[in-house]
Amino acid sequence: xxxxxxxxxxxxxxxxxxxxxxxxxxxxVFVNTADNKLIEHDSMYQNAWGEIYQIQKLKYxxxxxxxxxxxPGPEIYLINAFGNAGFTIPxxxxxxxxxxxxxxxxxxxxxxxAQEGSLDPLNDMYWxxxxxYVTFKLEGIAESSPAPLHKMEQHIGGFAGNQKTMRxxxxxxxxxxxxxxxxxxxxxxxxxxxxxxxxxxxxxxxxTLPGKEAVYAADNFSGMFSIKRVY
Amino acid sequence: xxxxxKILILAGILFICLGMNLLIENASPPQPIEFKIxxxxxxxxxxxxxxxxxxxxxxxxxxxxxxxxxxxxxGEISCASCHQYFAAFSTFEHDLSHGVNNxxxxxxxxxxxxxxxxxxxxxxxxVNHIEVQALNPLLAPNEMxxxxxxxxxxxxxxxxxxxxxxxxxxxxxxxxxxxxxALAQFTGSLLSANSRYDKMKRGEIQFTAAEQKGYAxxxxxxxxCHTEPLFTDESFRNNGxxxxxFKDVGRMDFTHLSSDSLKFKVPSLRNVQLSPPYMHDGxxxxxxxxxEHYRTGIDTTSAILDPLLKKKIHLTDRQRDELLYFLFAxxxxxxxxxxRFGPDEKYIFKH
Numbered sequence: 209x210x211x212x213x214x215x216x217x218x219x220x221x222x223x224x225x226x227x228x229x230x231x232x233x234x235x236x237v238f239v240n241t242a243d244n245k246l247i248e249h250d251s252m253y254q255n256a257w258g259e260i261y262q263i264q265k266l267k268y269x270x271x272x273x274x275x276x277x278x279x280p281g282p283e284i285y286l287i288n289a290f291g292n293a294g295f296t297i298p299x300x301x302x303x304x305x306x307x308x309x310x311x312x313x314x315x316x317x318x319x320x321x322a323q324e325g326s327l328d329p330l331n332d333m334y335w336x337x338x339x340x341y342v343t344f345k346l347e348g349i350a351e352s353s354p355a356p357l358h359k360m361e362q363h364i365g366g367f368a369g370n371q372k373t374m375r376x377x378x379x380x381x382x383x384x385x386x387x388x389x390x391x392x393x394x395x396x397x398x399x400x401x402x403x404x405x406x407x408x409x410x411x412x413x414x415x416t417l418p419g420k421e422a423v424y425a426a427d428n429f430s431g432m433f434s435i436k437r438v439y
Numbered sequence: 440x441x442x443x444x445k446i447l448i449l450a451g452i453l454f455i456c457l458g459m460n461l462l463i464e465n466a467s468p469p470q471p472i473e474f475k476i477x478x479x480x481x482x483x484x485x486x487x488x489x490x491x492x493x494x495x496x497x498x499x500x501x502x503x504x505x506x507x508x509x510x511x512x513x514g515e516i517s518c519a520s521c522h523q524y525f526a527a528f529s530t531f532e533h534d535l536s537h538g539v540n541n542x543x544x545x546x547x548x549x550x551x552x553x554x555x556x557x558x559x560x561x562x563x564x565x566v567n568h569i570e571v572q573a574l575n576p577l578l579a580p581n582e583m584x585x586x587x588x589x590x591x592x593x594x595x596x597x598x599x600x601x602x603x604x605x606x607x608x609x610x611x612x613x614x615x616x617x618x619x620x621a622l623a624q625f626t627g628s629l630l631s632a633n634s635r636y637d638k639m640k641r642g643e644i645q646f647t648a649a650e651q652k653g654y655a656x657x658x659x660x661x662x663x664c665h666t667e668p669l670f671t672d673e674s675f676r677n678n679g680x681x682x683x684x685f686k687d688v689g690r691m692d693f694t695h696l697s698s699d700s701l702k703f704k705v706p707s708l709r710n711v712q713l714s715p716p717y718m719h720d721g722x723x724x725x726x727x728x729x730x731e732h733y734r735t736g737i738d739t740t741s742a743i744l745d746p747l748l749k750k751k752i753h754l755t756d757r758q759r760d761e762l763l764y765f766l767f768a769x770x771x772x773x774x775x776x777x778x779r780f781g782p783d784e785k786y787i788f789k790h
């Protein structure tokens with residue numbers, strides 16, 4: 209299984225652009241895993257509570273990406289475990305001691321009307337009746353889910369006041385000149401279920417509202433991301 | 440010499456072609472329109488036309504979309520099916536409105552005007568911007584029942600829409616953002632500010648004695664929530680309407696605070712004569728019954744009732760009628776008869 213992840217990383221690396229003339233670039237790739245496996249359709253995963261589940265959808269917003277002390281970029285990326293899971297940003301040749309980013313998007317975007325690009329409501333990450341973007345969306349099936357058809361839906365959103373679900377993640381990098389052009393960041397779904405708070409599919413199979421439960425879930429984001437490797 | 444002439448002619452033709460091309464390109468750049476704020480009115484809390492520049496072409500595109508039933512799943516329901524121009528863009532004489540496949544909404548369709556002043560939309564305030572509001576009716580299974588992909592596919596197939604989008608947004612392309620912005624240019628432009636009340640305020644007419652007395656009664660009993668000049672303060676309140684069969688708790692649906700249970704957005708009283716039935720679920724059929732509700736129908740001991748209504752409203756029959764005359768003075772027929780807002784062709788309302 210580990211080999212599969214490595215193989216995936218290799219493929220991605222070869223398909224991404226490398227250093228363009230003059231302008232240094234950095235590829236950021238999210239490696240989405242659960243249960244020590246790459247997230248794929250039709251695979252089964254088990255969480256810390258012994259619940260077995262399949263994943264049909266896994267998408268989340270990444271914004272305000274910042275390398276070291278550089279200014280954060282304005283772009284907003286929608287990471288899709290079954291689609292585009294990486295992007296390229298400009299980088300300086302200076303020592304990069306960390307990468308930081310926001311899971312979700314700044315509240316301004318939630319209140320400014322119709323948006324385009326990664327924020328286009330076509331991307332199925334927008335709540336119409338309760339205006340605002342979903343920060344993190346996971347859907348699948350789990351035997352332990354009491355919901356109809358054993359559905360499991362974790363739509364984590366909410367952007368205002370104490371309902372905020374955006375979280376800033378800072379990951380340290382080796383404090384040495386960056387000789388690499390790709391950073392692989394692992395998103396480990398195991399930590400979603402077993403993080404600061406414990407979430408079980410049986411107890412909250414369907415979470416599609418902003419509020420306390422969504423904030424709890426968002427608190428677990430911080431433990432889900434780590435540097436897998438630079439390349 | 441002959442050759443040179445040929446080249447010259449060719450060059451000339453080329454020049455003319457290029458010129459024509461340029462002319463066509465710039466044939467009619469979107470013409471900006473000014474959104475005029477009526478005298479004495481506050482500035483809108485946020486200017487909805489700052490980032491969505493109001494233009495004649497954008498407005499006309501929005502209007503076409505608003506009246507186009509093809510936007511719905513079964514091609515039967517347009518925005519205008521539920522928001523009927525002659526009823527100040529509410530659903531006339533329907534407590535609930537018809538959606539696709541014989542479905543019904545579970546709330547009363549509000550009248551649409553002066554939307555540029557709203558700080559939130561829907562009876563529970565769950566929608567925070569006029570542009571994204573339209574996603575709700577387009578996608579709701581009991582309204583237009585479409586998918587965003589479906590709507591855009593239909594628009595992209597239609598050459599007249601392709602042209603209109605280009606006219607409105609300069610470059611080629613139909614996107615959800617452009618569609619939503621165009622719709623907002625139309626709905627955001629629906630200005631109603633020419634009732635007898637407005638004319639009185641502008642000094643053009645004088646109120647009748649009954650209207651004048653009704654105005655005073657309104658100021659005494661109603662203005663705390665239905666505040667001038669928009670006739671709503673945009674707040675959420677409980678005015679004594681109880682839990683309905685849909686168990687609609689209103690604002691609490693959005694905030695999850697039990698203190699917001701059964702609070703609903705204070706609706707404007709403008710054009711209220713034209714938009715029966717009333718309240719979030721259309722549960723009160725006639726305007727006289729609404730006044731009866733305020734006069735005798737409210738349980739003033741209810742713990743969740745708005746404090747402003749805790750003291751019983753005393754109105755004699757005569758005062759009730761005077762108040763009614765005042766409410767009728769808020770009717771703006773120049774709004775409902777405005778050709779600019781009404782359908783371009785004869786529009787058939789199915790319901």
